Amino acid sequence: xxxxxxxxxxxxxxxxxxxxxNVNYLFSIxxxxxxxxxxxxxxxxxxxxxxxxxxFLARTTPGLSELLNRLxxxxxxxxxxxxxxxxxxxxxxxxxxxxxxxxxxxxxxxxCQTAELEYGNS
Numbered sequence: 001x002x003x004x005x006x007x008x009x010x011x012x013x014x015x016x017x018x019x020x021x022n023v024n025y026l027f028s029i030x031x032x033x034x035x036x037x038x039x040x041x042x043x044x045x046x047x048x049x050x051x052x053x054x055x056f057l058a059r060t061t062p063g064l065s066e067l068l069n070r071l072x073x074x075x076x077x078x079x080x081x082x083x084x085x086x087x088x089x090x091x092x093x094x095x096x097x098x099x100x101x102x103x104x105x106x107x108x109x110x111x112c113q114t115a116e117l118e119y120g121n122s
Contacts, residue, residue, distance in 0.1 A: 011061070032082050039083040046079065047107050058115040059122040065115035072112045080108065 031050065035042035054071060058064055080089045080097060089097070098113075099105025 032078050035079065035082040039085075042079075043083050043106070051109065051111075054111050055109075055114075055118060058111060058118040060119075062119050063116075064119070065112050068112045068115055072110055075108060075111075080106075 031042045031046055034045070054068070058068070076089055076094050080094070081087060094110065096104065097106040097108050098110050099107075101107050
């Protein structure tokens with residue numbers, strides 16, 4: 001393998017490590033805890049803050065969609081149920097919540113599905 005490929009793989013690994021740290025903090029300590037008492041504040045923090053970081057990472061790093069499965073798990077199974085006061089979010093509801101607000105969704109995109117598209121668009 002060329003040195004450039006090794007550097008790219010190292011960059012992806014380091015970036016992914018930072019994402020995992022953000023996931024653990026934001027969902028275990030931060031946004032999920034805030035959402036139990038202030039769901040609108042947590043939602044705004046996610047949509048206008050945290051999701052923009054991961055979107056930037058997806059736009060600048062190729063082949064990241066597989067690595068973002070853990071993030072999607074936290075969004076679907078931890079964050080969304082807490083802000084809605086539900087125990088479970090079905091796949092159908094998750095798809096609806098990924099839609100923009102103007103189409104009846106919550107603008108909580110599934111980053112696993114959009115990562116490659118975002119990279120291609122940048």
